[in-house]
Amino acid sequence: MGDGKWNFEILASETIPIDEQWFARLKCLDEQNAETFAKTNVYFGHYLGRHLASFIERNELRPHFVASHGQTIFHQPGKNFTAQIGDGETIASYLACPLVTNFRNKDVALGGQGAPLVPFGEKWLFPDEKLFLNLGGIANLSFGPLAFDVTVCNMGLNWLSNNLSPALPYDLGGQIARSGNIHPDLYEALEKLEYFRLPAPKSLGAEWFTTQVLPLIANAEIPLPDRLHTLVFHIISRITFDLRELGAQDVALLATGGGVHNTFLMEELEKSIAPRGISIKALPKSVIDYKEALIFAFLGLQTLLGRPNVFASVTGAKCDNVGGSIHLPPGGLSISLLD
Known part of the structure; x- marks a missing residue:
């Protein structure tokens, strides 16, 4: 952040296809019982955690935090609920930094759609557009x-x-x-x-x-x-x-x-x-492919800073709100997010 403006640079990126076994499990999860849902939530957290740890190691990164949207299984704001899996505490067990998950539920609880969330990041990261x-x-x-x-x-x-x-x-x-x-x-x-x-x-x-x-x-x-x-x-x-x-x-x-x-x-x-x-408008491939990932990282930063990151004007919620749940790494730590 400089001169009152947010700046960004995508240092490393990768698309990792979900393997066939996980694709099949996620495809039918909305039809399974509560035990299967709970187990899959945790197991998918391990799956994401391992990939995150590998990505961080291979790219020699030292992240201040990680933001994970998770895989949406249910999104029914009209019935007051939305559900994304990939258990946050499980993912955090693989990390040495804080993790932010669960971006949509508070907005839904406040009467909003829980979506779209990206306009907040668009306003601050692409202010001229x-x-x-x-x-x-x-x-x-x-x-x-x-x-x-x-x-x-x-x-x-x-x-x-x-x-x-x-x-x-x-x-x-x-x-x-x-x-x-x-x-x-x-x-x-x-x-x-x-x-x-x-x-x-x-x-x-x-x-x-x-x-x-x-x-x-x-x-x-x-x-x-x-x-x-x-x-x-x-x-x-x-x-x-x-x-x-x-x-x-x-x-x-x-x-x-x-x-x-x-x-x-x-x-x-x-x-x-x-x-x-x-x-x-012509854009770099990294922005075309990873703009949503970039913006969810930005939303996670705002969560950690305790600042609203969801626009009520977009979602229909009662008020702007701070979306996201924070999960600490196993050993805990204290960092300055704006260094």
């Missing part, structure tokens, strides 16, 4: 004081790619989607989903995808390339619609997340938003 789009499992937009989840993104595209023959982890560059055609019935069914008529603040979770979107894209009796193509244009349609509703015009758009590597999606999105004078 106004418009943000993250294309992760869910697509979300942030413009000034407003931010919300738009629709499914990689969660749906990757599910379809996984069901190709042979199965693919994702549609590289959107090549398969590009080869398909739009299917009017599927497109119309997606556009009619109730969520799109709800006012902000609002947020989405995996449950929404599973119950609302998956039956549409899984049961459509059309070729998979056509389903991918149609879903891409649905994503673009919802983003374009929400940009218009937000009044975004003549502004640069910072697009990040894995979906940015879908060349077909980005080309078509650029065409769709160009009439509003919105251009997509």
Whole structure:
């Protein structure tokens, strides 16, 4: 921090794929009993802790703290709960520094959506920018004081790619989607989903995808390339619609997340938003891929400093709040976070 502004530098980064065994366990955890949930929470904490310790050692890092979002299993703010697994005390047993977890629960307890949380970091780490789009499992937009989840993104595209023959982890560059055609019935069914008529603040979770979107894209009796193509244009349609509703015009758009590597999606999105004078800003790959990780580290810092890190104007909570639970390393320690 200098001159009253926050600065950042990404010193090391890595994407570690979840192995097949863990993918299978997490995929069905929302259907398991309480004992299985509790055990998986702890075991996943060990899994994350080992990877964190290895990453720190391999990159010769001496972190002041670690922030861990965890894996979301349930996100139902309308029913007053959200749950991310990866037990904090278990992860902390592998570290020599404090750990911050559990970023969403307090906001939900205060009547908020517990999401999106990233706009706080965007304000302070990217102060000269106004418009943000993250294309992760869910697509979300942030413009000034407003931010919300738009629709499914990689969660749906990757599910379809996984069901190709042979199965693919994702549609590289959107090549398969590009080869398909739009299917009017599927497109119309997606556009009619109730969520799109709800006012902000609002947020989405995996449950929404599973119950609302998956039956549409899984049961459509059309070729998979056509389903991918149609879903891409649905994503673009919802983003374009929400940009218009937000009044975004003549502004640069910072697009990040894995979906940015879908060349077909980005080309078509650029065409769709160009009439509003919105251009997509070029960013370093490290920011495209790790902006959310960067911002959750920043949120964790604010938690340790005892400062609010969640905007009520975005989530709908009763007040801005300090989200996050703090876990100390086994031996404890005292540090200055701003050195």
